[in-house]
Structures are given as structure tokens and as C-alpha cells.
Amino acid sequence: AQKVTQAQTEISVVEKEDVTLDCVYETRDTTYYLFWYKQPPSGELVFLIRRNSFDEQNEISGRYSWNFQKSTSSFNFTITASQVVDSAVYFCALSLTGANNLFFGTGTRLTVIP
Amino acid sequence: EPEVTQTPSHQVTQMGQEVILRCVPISNHLYFYWYRQILGQKVEFLVSFYNNEISEKSEIFDDQFSVERPDGSNFTLKIRSTKLEDSAMYFCASRGRGYVSPLHFGNGTRLTVT
Numbered sequence: 568a569q570k571v572t573q574a575q576t577e578i579s580v581v582e583k584e585d586v587t588l589d590c591v592y593e594t595r596d597t598t599y600y601l602f603w604y605k606q607p608p609s610g611e612l613v614f615l616i617r618r619n620s621f622d623e624q625n626e627i628s629g630r631y632s633w634n635f636q637k638s639t640s641s642f643n644f645t646i647t648a649s650q651v652v653d654s655a656v657y658f659c660a661l662s663l664t665g666a667n668n669l670f671f672g673t674g675t676r677l678t679v680i681p
Numbered sequence: 682e683p684e685v686t687q688t689p690s691h692q693v694t695q696m697g698q699e700v701i702l703r704c705v706p707i708s709n710h711l712y713f714y715w716y717r718q719i720l721g722q723k724v725e726f727l728v729s730f731y732n733n734e735i736s737e738k739s740e741i742f743d744d745q746f747s748v749e750r751p752d753g754s755n756f757t758l759k760i761r762s763t764k765l766e767d768s769a770m771y772f773c774a775s776r777g778r779g780y781v782s783p784l785h786f787g788n789g790t791r792l793t794v795t
Contacts, residue, residue: 610788610789612786617783658723660724668726670726671723
């Protein structure tokens, strides 16, 4: 069975602080894909990143970076120098090869205080 | 940038009524999905649709639910006899060729069953 755990329900930071959102996943499959989605207050789900299980390289995109570690089954997301516009619920998700559906975590609500 | 559009943004219906949620996926996408998110909870997979048939569905997607692609552009979710517990945000998503292409979600339809 597949499972995605986001232990942090809510996080508050002051603007310009760095923040890391944790994601731990479980799967017996050796090939899988991990995702992060952002859900701003307006409600839509915005795709941020996809990684496959064979690529453990960390990735940086502007203020966003992702740390994928298979040894700990984690795919953590760091926002550097947070901004108020980063306030949203962030979901980590897992997809298996050939499977159609995404297994989502319960999300982490990030509030960036000005 | 092309996007998935959903209508209406908010639908209120009485218990026992039929409701149809509408989606226009991105035009060159081939795979279509419905997900739902009960308020404050995680996003859950309902159904995937490819080549004019359901390719996968979850336990939530029981006989009360159906999907259809009536023409070349729309993708609909029908709930035949709504229950209070069907109240949720329903997201449509689509993706292109290759099972690793990311899902693009619409803005969602908030369904309220009274």
C-alpha cells in the first residue's frame, strides 16, 4: 500500500525566514514519482515539481528547493526567504509507474507573516 | 498557458438531487481525472478516464458516480443522488502523453449538499 505522511499540519514563519516542509512516503514499488502541489487560498492545485525514484539529485528552482532521500523515504521542500505569497497549503503526493492516480498527503498549511 | 477549466465554481444542491460537474481539460491532453477534497482533508482520487473509458477508480467512486466525455472537449462527473457526505471540492485534472507527465488541475467546483 502507498502512503504519504506530512507530519506538519501547520507552520507559521515570519517573512524572509527559510522554512522546510517535510514529506515521508511509503511504497513497495521500486519505481515511483513524487510531487509537490501548492494550494493557495483561491483553492486551485498548482503543480510545483515531479521527481522519479531513480533521480536523487536535489533540485533548486528560484527560492524553492527539494531534497529527495531514498534512504529515509523523504522528499522535503524548502522555501528560502519566504514571502507572504507563499502562504498556502502544500501537498506532497506519490504516483506509481503505470498507475493513474496520485496519493496525496494531508497537506501542510504554511502561513507567512509579514 | 493552457489550463483546465471547471464550471460552476460553486454548486449547492439538495440531498437526493442529481448534479453534474463540468470540466474542460487542456485540449491536447488524453488522460482525465476527478479528485475530491473534503473540507480540510487531503485530496483523494476518484477516477481516471482514457480512450473513452474508465481506466481506474477508487472505492469512493461507487454506483452513484459516473463520468462522461460527451464531446471532444468536455469531461463531466455526475452524482446521481447526492448525499450530505458528497459535499467537497471536486477537482478535474488532465495530463498529456506519457504517464510521467504531471497532472494539471482545474480550480475546482465546491459542491455543497444541503
